[in-house]
Amino acid sequence: MKLKDKVAVVTGAARGIGLACARRFAEEGAKVVLSDIDEAGLAASCAALTGEGHSVHSVIADVSEIADIERLVAEAMAHFGGIDVMLNNAGIAITKDFMTVTAEDYDRVLSINLRGAFFGVQVAARAMIAAGKGGVILNMSSINSRMANPSVATYAISKGGLNQVTGTAAVALAPHGIRVCGIGPGTIATEMLNMGFLTNEEQRRMILSRTPAGRLGDPAEVAAVAAFLASDDASYMTGQTVYPDGGRMILNYVVPVAPDA
Ligand code: NAD
Numbered sequence: 001m002k003l004k005d006k007v008a009v010v011t012g013a014a015r016g017i018g019l020a021c022a023r024r025f026a027e028e029g030a031k032v033v034l035s036d037i038d039e040a041g042l043a044a045s046c047a048a049l050t051g052e053g054h055s056v057h058s059v060i061a062d063v064s065e066i067a068d069i070e071r072l073v074a075e076a077m078a079h080f081g082g083i084d085v086m087l088n089n090a091g092i093a094i095t096k097d098f099m100t101v102t103a104e105d106y107d108r109v110l111s112i113n114l115r116g117a118f119f120g121v122q123v124a125a126r127a128m129i130a131a132g133k134g135g136v137i138l139n140m141s142s143i144n145s146r147m148a149n150p151s152v153a154t155y156a157i158s159k160g161g162l163n164q165v166t167g168t169a170a171v172a173l174a175p176h177g178i179r180v181c182g183i184g185p186g187t188i189a190t191e192m193l194n195m196g197f198l199t200n201e202e203q204r205r206m207i208l209s210r211t212p213a214g215r216l217g218d219p220a221e222v223a224a225v226a227a228f229l230a231s232d233d234a235s236y237m238t239g240q241t242v243y244p245d246g247g248r249m250i251l252n253y254v255v256p257v258a259p260d261a
Pocket of ligand 1: 013017036063089090141184185187191193
């Protein structure tokens with residue numbers, strides 16, 4: 001029970017990595033506020049976690065709207081009496097040739113992945129500073145923060161910027177006892193892969209040929225890292241982004257892919 005009696009807020013928690021993190025935080029003893037723009041998905045996920053015996057609360061909020069983030073944190077405080085962990089996880093990707101990206105594409109991706117996370121940090125930190133008990137803020141980055149894939153340029157740019165949100169916030173908030181860390185997953189089996197990362201067999205083979213672990217990651221494997229970083233086990237870690245990626249970032253050649261992988 002690494003997070004016993006802590007209150008955690010997770011954005012983009014209706015499904016995928018966000019839901020896995022919310023579940024793992026709850027399994028570690030936290031009371032969890034799940035937030036998303038997908039009302040039906042959020043209701044179903046909260047019902048599932050409640051059915052598993054966890055203490056959860058749901059808030060519909062769009063992270064591209066600062067007023068929504070403020071309402072989310074205020075509701076978490078009102079419902080569970082505080083906020084100890086904030087996970088800025090909500091994210092989208094638009095797959096497009098570099099030269100065809102429009103201003104609208106650019107603004108949409110950055111308003112959610114980068115601006116949403118920046119203000120998620122700021123709004124949560126304000127509440128944590130006022131409470132005077134410190135806290136942990138986590139940002140869901142990606143291996144694309146460090147790799148230059150021009151077919152998801154806006155996504156890569158947003159995640160590269162997000163690593164600097166993590167770093168700068170860590171320095172700014174250290175005096176308040178608030179740690180800020182990033183998590184940069186490799187290719188994880190969620191619906192996001194249908195946004196263009198993995199939509200056919202050729203893409204699967206290319207990704208696996210660059211993944212020493214020889215398989216995609218499971219959302220629960222990212223959630224385990226999030227639970228560690230959110231807990232006192234990571235008490236001397238701040239400012240870093242860590243990469244649960246099956247060895248992808250360290251690889252500098254391709255590996256053979258098993259025929260049935
Ligand atoms: P997903 O598409 O399955 O889930 C994303 C969730 O975010 C959805 O429930 C969606 O409704 C929600 N969302 C989208 N826009 C929102 C907004 N404006 N406000 C609030 N919620 C919003 O994706 P996932 O794979 O679970 O991704 C979660 C995070 O992990 C993202 O930040 C993503 O960039 C990151 N990530 C994913 C992978 C991967 O391979 N799946 C790899 C690296 C990083």
